[in-house]
Amino acid sequence: YADSPTSYANDVLKVNWWAKQIEIAESVRDNPRTLVKAAFGVGKTHVSGGLVNWFFDVFPGSVIPTVAPTGHQVKDLLWKEIRSQRRTPPNPDVLQLRDENSPDHYAVGISPRKDVASDEFGAQAAQGFHAEHLLFVMDEAAGVRNEIWQAVEGVAVGAHNRVLAIGNPLVTTGPYFEAA
Numbered sequence: 001y002a003d004s005p006t007s008y009a010n011d012v013l014k015v016n017w018w019a020k021q022i023e024i025a026e027s028v029r030d031n032p033r034t035l036v037k038a039a040f041g042v043g044k045t046h047v048s049g050g051l052v053n054w055f056f057d058v059f060p061g062s063v064i065p066t067v068a069p070t071g072h073q074v075k076d077l078l079w080k081e082i083r084s085q086r087r088t089p090p091n092p093d094v095l096q097l098r099d100e101n102s103p104d105h106y107a108v109g110i111s112p113r114k115d116v117a118s119d120e121f122g123a124q125a126a127q128g129f130h131a132e133h134l135l136f137v138m139d140e141a142a143g144v145r146n147e148i149w150q151a152v153e154g155v156a157v158g159a160h161n162r163v164l165a166i167g168n169p170l171v172t173t174g175p176y177f178e179a180a
Contacts, residue, residue, distance in 0.1 A: 069143030
């Protein structure tokens, strides 16, 4: 499924993405940076959750940090979607996927204000992630602080590293606006 996140979504997650979600998935597969500006309610968090699952399941040793402007958005929106698609029990405190056979293979939810899982604060929570296959997901990216954007640019530097920044086009300044 490395070449087809859409097939993974259909076959493994049992979800069907619409045309723009497929376009996002293919962009993440093919490009170091994918910026998505879209309206409310079109399935941005849904496709982001699916891509976290795809990347985790398809690339052994991958690391997938996920961030949103608030812990609530990480925990109750993005990670709820990730767990729902994996059909895992609805435990709202689970903000990570771990490969029990490889401690360097995981996905984790962090918040720019406070790392939900480890109590680290600010941009430091977005630093230090390194892997051959790294996917950094910024959900509701317009609200993610500048320091986080800078930290992400500093860690997502490998040939197989990817950044997905996805959200509503509500701002007229800052890194999300300038990335377009």
